[in-house]
Amino acid sequence: MNKDELIALAEQMSIDEYVYDEELGHYTSEGSPSDLAYEIARRFQDVQMFPVLMDLLEQTKRLDMKQYFYFMLGTIGTNTGDLRVVDLLLERLAQETKPTLIVDILDELAKQEQVDDAAAIIKYVEDSRSAVRNSAIEALRVCRGDAVEDALIRFITTSTDSFEITSANFVLATIGTKRVIPHLLPLLDHPKGDIRHSALNALSELGDDSFLPMFLKALEDRSVDVKAYALLGIAKHGDASAIQPIIKRLKTMLKRQRQIQSDDALVAMRFLNRYRQLDKTIPELFDWIITKRWDVLFDEEQQWLNEYRTSH
Structure with a gap:
C-alpha cells in the first residue's frame, strides 16, 4: 500500500459502528468499517511499507492515527518476524511522550518474536503510570538477559500492586532462570492468592522435583487457583508420593457440581493414570467416579474416562 492508501485504511479503522445481532442477542462491531479495516491490517506482510509508515508517524499529529500506524508496523513484524520492526519501534519509543502511544508501542513490542536490547523497555517497568508499567512488564516477555531478570526481581520484591506482581511472576515463569527462585x-x-498462584506457577516452570513438598502443601491452600497451579506443579514434578494427596483433592472437587469449568480434574486423573498399575486404589477411584459421580463431570472429563474405560 502507498501512503494515501494507508491513511485511508487508518481513517476506516476509526469508524466504529455497531449493529444489533438478533441471533446473538447483543450489539456487535463485526462487519463494521473498523472491523474490516483491522482484518486487512492484520494480514500485512510487506516490509516495503516500513519507510512509508515511519514517514507517516513522523508527520501525523493525530494521536489515533499514530495508534493505527503503530498497529500496522507491529503487525508486519509479527507476521514476518523481521527484527527491523523491533528497531523501528524502539526508535519511536525513545521519541514519544504521550502515555497512550508509549503503551501502544510497548504492546506491539510484546507481540514480536524477540527484543535483544531491553534497556528502553526496562526503564518503564517502574514508571509512575500503571498502564505504562503493565505494558512494559508484558513486553519483557520477549526479552532475555540478567538486566531483564534484575528489573523484574526488583519489581516483585518492592511493588505493592498485586495485579502487577502477578503479571511479572508470569513473565518470569517464561523468561526467568533459577536465580529468580x-x-x-x-x-x-503473600496474603493475595493471585500472587501466591503466580509465584507457584513460576516455581513449577523454573524449579525441579525437589519442590514437590511445596506443591503438595499448596494443595491445602485456601485459594482455588493456588490449588490448580499446585496440581500442575505436581503433574510436572510429582512421583508416587503424591498419589493419595491427589486422590483426596480429586474427590473434593467431585463432591458437588462445579460452577466454573477448569482442567483441574483432568490434570489429576491424568497424573493418577500414570500409576494405575502400582496402586489399586486408582482404578477403584476411576470406577467410583464413572458409577457415582458421572453427572458432575464436564464433557472433556467424561470423554477422557470413556477412553480410559475402553482401553482397560
Whole structure:
C-alpha cells in the first residue's frame, strides 16, 4: 500500500459502528468499517511499507492515527518476524511522550518474536503510570538477559500492586532462570492468592522435583487457583508420593457440581493414570467416579474416562 492508501485504511479503522445481532442477542462491531479495516491490517506482510509508515508517524499529529500506524508496523513484524520492526519501534519509543502511544508501542513490542536490547523497555517497568508499567512488564516477555531478570526481581520484591506482581511472576515463569527462585519463595506466603498462584506457577516452570513438598502443601491452600497451579506443579514434578494427596483433592472437587469449568480434574486423573498399575486404589477411584459421580463431570472429563474405560 502507498501512503494515501494507508491513511485511508487508518481513517476506516476509526469508524466504529455497531449493529444489533438478533441471533446473538447483543450489539456487535463485526462487519463494521473498523472491523474490516483491522482484518486487512492484520494480514500485512510487506516490509516495503516500513519507510512509508515511519514517514507517516513522523508527520501525523493525530494521536489515533499514530495508534493505527503503530498497529500496522507491529503487525508486519509479527507476521514476518523481521527484527527491523523491533528497531523501528524502539526508535519511536525513545521519541514519544504521550502515555497512550508509549503503551501502544510497548504492546506491539510484546507481540514480536524477540527484543535483544531491553534497556528502553526496562526503564518503564517502574514508571509512575500503571498502564505504562503493565505494558512494559508484558513486553519483557520477549526479552532475555540478567538486566531483564534484575528489573523484574526488583519489581516483585518492592511493588505493592498485586495485579502487577502477578503479571511479572508470569513473565518470569517464561523468561526467568533459577536465580529468580529465591525471590519467588517468599511470595508463597503473600496474603493475595493471585500472587501466591503466580509465584507457584513460576516455581513449577523454573524449579525441579525437589519442590514437590511445596506443591503438595499448596494443595491445602485456601485459594482455588493456588490449588490448580499446585496440581500442575505436581503433574510436572510429582512421583508416587503424591498419589493419595491427589486422590483426596480429586474427590473434593467431585463432591458437588462445579460452577466454573477448569482442567483441574483432568490434570489429576491424568497424573493418577500414570500409576494405575502400582496402586489399586486408582482404578477403584476411576470406577467410583464413572458409577457415582458421572453427572458432575464436564464433557472433556467424561470423554477422557470413556477412553480410559475402553482401553482397560
